[in-house]
Amino acid sequence: MFDPGSEITSHVRDRFYINGEWIRAHSSERSVLVSPDTELKFIDAPLADQVDVDRAVAAARNAFDSGPWPGLAPAQRAVHLRALAVELRRRLPLFSRLWTAQVGAPVSFANLFVGVAPAMFxxxxxxxxxxxxxDRRKTAYGHAQVIREPVGVAALIAPWNATLPILSYKLAAALAAGCTTVVKSSPETPLDLLLLAECAEAVGIPPGVVNVITADREAGAYLVAQRGIDKVSFTGSTAAGKQIARVCIDRMARFTLELGGKSAAILLDDVDLATIxxxxxxxxxxxSGQICFAQTRIIAPRKRLDEIVQAYAGAMSGLVVGDPWSEATHLGPLSSARQLDRTIGYVERAVAEGARLVTGGKRSGHLDRGYYFQPTVFADVTADMTIAREEVFGPVVSVIAYDDVEDAIRLANDSDFGLSGTVFSSDPERGYQVARRIKTGNIGVNGLEMAPNIPFGGYKQSGVGREGGPEGLEAFLETKAVYRIGVA
Known part of the structure; x- marks a missing residue:
């Protein structure tokens, strides 16, 4: 179990990090954290109001306009980023424990993915x-210097489900570009990014470059609307992303949005089930399905449908659902009572619309408390059903039958989203040719991988822009052309 009193400092428990100082929140509002495996409160944390937001934005604005960070040579910023990576790596076990404590991520999952953060830096x-x-480019009357400069002050908004890994994509690129930042944590996971602020402080990141607050939706909307914010990078729901885009467009602030997904795993008719x-x-x-890139639609050949449904459902029903602190656990609890109720609602609607429940479909009966839900598989799902179109964010997968490859591609692309995807085939080249035709930002052949040097983001309502790779750096840069007439 997790003990906030002994495992994290009073700063992380009860302060914000603004302008290089640990300050008390102006507001008396608190976010109450309930353990998803015990359903008991284990800590509360401060929430920012408009005064706190103003303080953080002013600190970042001053650090960008008058501080040293934007003017440092790239190699100098690299030294700071490497030092931050070392400090993050030193504290990875604690970051992993925070992930499990706040939202119930199984320790095996948390330990595997928490290392994304130092790798990004x-x-x-x-x-x-x-x-x-x-770079220098010759022109008809001389030459031009094409200069890439930091966009300015960036608001970085992280979701609750994978707070540290997702924020690391944003913060590492923003700092590399020379931006200063206001980092907003979700009320469900306030601790991760304040611990990251301790790391930034420990390695000497200049005051005002990294400012960290925890804010609810109202204060978050206030942050996005501030004229002192030049760029917003947001990960979260499509509905919230659309609202952020409207606010940014109104004053032409730059924005990057990484939003929802309803990704498809296409099983071509030559797959070896035992292998894949x-x-x-x-x-x-x-x-438990609470990750945006989850492959929640399995597109399977109709002539092998029964075989695939039986094999996949058997594998899912064999997963261990239970204590997220146990290394043997595959699926822990859902993050909150709200997520549990949401998942139950989608399952009930799927049954009402005619989908066939193959396995799961209810709370895990062997556990007397916690927001646990059984791994759930539906068959006889058609593309027009709600379960095939909307993001559940629970352990629920739909199997959809196709007749031929063209039909499989059509079904995979018949979605409002386009974030991730996979194609499985005994012939990797055949799988690659199908993958090229799927309208999605990321797709794997015979597996899935995320790497720091590869851009991540989506088509359609899965977002705008990319994070990771050189593309992620460029999202925090503006381009200026300086013509030098008469200078060869």
Missing amino acids: DYYADLLETYAFE LGGLAPFTMPF
């Missing part, structure tokens, strides 16, 4: 040593 430190922030199940299963219900 190391990647951008390396990129800073080779990236061309300036090990690669397919982990990406269909990771973290």
Whole structure:
């Protein structure tokens, strides 16, 4: 179990980090954290109001306009990023425990993915040593210097489900670009990013460059609307992303949005089920399905449908659902009572619309408390059903039958989203050719991987822009052309 009193400092428990100082919140409002495996309160944390937001924005604005960070040479910023990676790596066990304590991520899952954070800072430190922030181009009357400059003050808004890994994509790129930042934590997971602020303080990131607050939706909307914010990077729901885009467009602030998904795993008719199940299963219900890239639609050949449904449902029903602190657990609890109720509602609607429940479909009966839900598989699902179109964010997967490859591609693309996807085939080249035709930002052949040097983001309502890779750095840069007439 997790003990906030002994495992994290009073700063992380009860303060915000603004302008290099740990300050008390102006507001008396608190976010109450309930353990998803015990349903008991284990800590509360301060919430920001408009005064706190104003303080954080002013600190970041001053640090950008008058501070040293934007003017540092890229190699100098790289030194800071590498130091931050070292400090994050030193504290990874604690970051992992925070993930499990706040939202119930199984320790095996948390330990596996928490390392994304230092890897992102190391990647951008390396990129800073080779990236061309300036180049010279000949013109008819002389030449031009094309200069890439930091966009300014960036508001970085992280979701509750994978707070540290997702924020690391944003913060590492923003700092590499020379931006200063206001980091907003979700009320459900206030602790991760304040611990990250301790890391930034420990390695000497200048005051005002990284400011961390925890805010609810109202204060978050106030942050996005501030004229002192030049760029917003948001990960979360499509509905919230659309609202953020409207606010940013109104004053032409830059924005990057990484939003929802309803990704498809296409099983071509030549797949060897015994071989692919090990690669397919982990990406269909990771973290009880509470990850945007979850492959929640399995597109299966009709002539092998019964075989695939039986094999996949058997694999899912064999997963261990239980204590997230146990290394043997595959699926822990859902993050909250709200997420549990949401999942139950989608299951009930799927049954009402005619989908066939193959396995799961209810709370885990062997546990007397906690927001646990059984791994759930539906068959006889059609593309027009709610369960096939909307993001559940629970351990629920739909199997949809196709007649031929063209039909499989049509079904995979018949979605408002386009974030991730996979194609499984005994012929990797055949799988690759199908993958090229899927309208999605990321897709794997015979598996899925996320790497720091590869851009991540979505088509359609899955978002705007990319994070990771050089593309992620460029999202925090503006381009200026300076013509030098008469200078060869």
